[in-house]
Amino acid sequence: ASNVIEHFEPEESTALVAEHVRVCKDGGQVIVAVPNYLNLPHTIRKFMIGKDYEFYPERSFTPRQLKRILISAGLEFKEKDGVLPLWGVSMMDGGWRVTAILDRFGLASRLNDLKRSSWRANTGYMTYAQGIKKTGT
Secondary structure, three states: OOOOHHHHHHHHHHHHHHHHHHHHHHHOEEEEEEEEEHHHHHHHHHHHHHOOOOOOOOOOOHHHHHHHHHHHOOOEEEEEEEEEOOOHHHHHHOOOHHHHHHHOOHHHHHHHHHOOOHHHHHHHEEEEEEEEEEEOO
């Protein structure tokens, strides 16, 4: 589920993940990707724009919140990761200038290629988590 549950109320988001678990075969994987609350450029931009945000209403999640949703839906949590830490910057007015400067100094590629999945999960524009359906659930 990519870019889906963040557009629903919290109870509905949990129910959507639970439905993914219900239709998943035993031992199968469920992966959920959502906007990352910890990606400050994106979170601040959404706050500043408010209801004029192009994907309003949209909630962002921390990696920890996403992990809790997967576990509460009956999955065995496997891992978390994230992508595109600079995407939130590039979406801001004039943000392309910042990313161009970072790119010129070789910092953009370093940020986009962080080695540890936990770092990517906590800084990425999108964070995602993977859970495994336990046998018999």
